[in-house]
Amino acid sequence: MSSSETSSAPTEKQPTTILCIGMAGSGKTTLMQRLNADLHAKKTPPYILNLDPAVSSLPFTANIDIRDTVNYKEVMKQYNLGPNGGILTSLNLFTTKFDQVLKFVDKRAGSVDHILVDTPGQIEIFTWSASGAIITDTLAATYPTVVAYIIDTPRTTSPATFMSNMLYACSILYKTKLPFILVFNKTDVVSHSFAVDWMTDFESFQQALQQDATYMSSLMNSMSLVLDEFYSHLKVVGVSAVTGEGIDDFFEAVKAATKEYETEYKPEIERLIQEKASQHIQEKEEQHRQQQLSKLMNDMKVSKGTEVPLDSGSKRMEDEQWEEEDEEEYENEDEDDEGEETDDEQENTLLGASRFPPSSSQQQNDAKFKAWLNQANESSMN
Numbered sequence: 001m002s003s004s005e006t007s008s009a010p011t012e013k014q015p016t017t018i019l020c021i022g023m024a025g026s027g028k029t030t031l032m033q034r035l036n037a038d039l040h041a042k043k044t045p046p047y048i049l050n051l052d053p054a055v056s057s058l059p060f061t062a063n064i065d066i067r068d069t070v071n072y073k074e075v076m077k078q079y080n081l082g083p084n085g086g087i088l089t090s091l092n093l094f095t096t097k098f099d100q101v102l103k104f105v106d107k108r109a110g111s112v113d114h115i116l117v118d119t120p121g122q123i124e125i126f127t128w129s130a131s132g133a134i135i136t137d138t139l140a141a142t143y144p145t146v147v148a149y150i151i152d153t154p155r156t157t158s159p160a161t162f163m164s165n166m167l168y169a170c171s172i173l174y175k176t177k178l179p180f181i182l183v184f185n186k187t188d189v190v191s192h193s194f195a196v197d198w199m200t201d202f203e204s205f206q207q208a209l210q211q212d213a214t215y216m217s218s219l220m221n222s223m224s225l226v227l228d229e230f231y232s233h234l235k236v237v238g239v240s241a242v243t244g245e246g247i248d249d250f251f252e253a254v255k256a257a258t259k260e261y262e263t264e265y266k267p268e269i270e271r272l273i274q275e276k277a278s279q280h281i282q283e284k285e286e287q288h289r290q291q292q293l294s295k296l297m298n299d300m301k302v303s304k305g306t307e308v309p310l311d312s313g314s315k316r317m318e319d320e321q322w323e324e325e326d327e328e329e330y331e332n333e334d335e336d337d338e339g340e341e342t343d344d345e346q347e348n349t350l351l352g353a354s355r356f357p358p359s360s361s362q363q364q365n366d367a368k369f370k371a372w373l374n375q376a377n378e379s380s381m382n
């Protein structure tokens with residue numbers, strides 16, 4: 001089925017997956033709790049996945065909790081790992097069961113509007129690990145998926161920390177290639193208006209940088225030019241997970257990001273899936289061809305008593321040599337024959353008949369050789 005057919009087919013309503021990603025302490029879990037409460041109040045409860053194995057307690061009930069499958073402390077003990085290694089290994093172990101997780105999600109997908117995913121505070125464990133990528137890609141291939149990158153606003157007021165945070169967000173955007181929402185959290189403490197100013201008005205960020213006279217300032221100056229393009233692709237909202245301020249704006253941004261997923265990301269994801277599927281078919285065909293060839297070669301071996309019409313230069317075909325010759329010898333002989341290879345010889349090599357390539361001196365035997373090969377082919381068919 002072509003991608004256009006897939007997209008034009010009537011599709012049933014699908015929930016949007018919101019991946020909450022952010023530095024430790026940025027407020028992911030508190031925001032999840034707020035979103036959960038808000039959605040419950042609107043009578044559209046979400047489906048919740050907790051992927052943080054090290055969290056001690058959750059202020060909401062997760063439908064699927066990694067801690068029910070993997071005991072993080074036990075993993076650390078058994079594999080002799082530190083905290084980060086323990087989280088990573090737990091996530092890896094959980095990922096091996098992610099197809100089962102997806103089946104559970106699938107059962108409820110028709111009755112929910114949102115799937116909320118809480119990720120480990122050690123951000124790189126999720127964003128830069130193979131298991132994090134598998135989970136993200138699997139979800140994104142199944143449901144509209146958006147990344148909510150949570151930022152601790154009060155801790156981002158200096159140009160240097162702001163820039164570092166933006167660069168990190170930029171790297172996640174390029175890694176996941178998913179619609180992206182920058183969520184400035186804790187606006188009850190500090191308003192995120194300074195950040196919006198810096199992102200929309202290049203001059204105002206330059207002014208903030210001028211107060212810093214170090215070499216870092218000129219580095220950030222040039223980087224801010226690069227990030228200007230990045231900002232234009234982002235949705236920015238300010239929220240307070242504690243007071244609930246800005247949560248409606250957040251859901252508006254999620255709606256817009258879901259549309260963006262449908263129009264821009266989904267066709268690309270479908271194209272990649274199809275590319276992989278056709279690659280897989282090609283590999284299967286090649287495997288099948290190889291199996292047929294080795295069957296042919298085996299049949300030839302079985303009927304090696306049959307007189308093989310080769311000249312004296314190819315007497316190495318005889319029984320004992322057939323058994324004794326190793327690959328290296330054939331390679332050496334191939335090298336010796338280099339430059340003299342005819343089209344027929346190439347075809348024979350492709351057919352797996354390189355064990356006895358007729359040399360140029362045997363060309364007069366080509367007809368006989370082909371007749372013999374046909375006979376062997378026929379016997380293998382039977």
Ligand SMILES: Nc1nc2c(ncn2[C@@H]2O[C@H](COP(=O)(O)OP(=O)(O)OP(=O)(O)O)[C@@H](O)[C@H]2O)c(=O)[nH]1
Pocket residue numbers: 022023024025026027028029030031055120121122185186187188189239240241242243
């Ligand atoms: N004032 C204020 N504090 C907040 C807000 N959101 C979270 N916090 C506080 O920030 C701290 C960290 O919040 P968490 O939700 O645990 O952050 P997290 O990102 O899940 O942390 P990790 O699990 O370590 O990654 C807690 O003390 C929260 O009470 C907010 O909107 N306003």
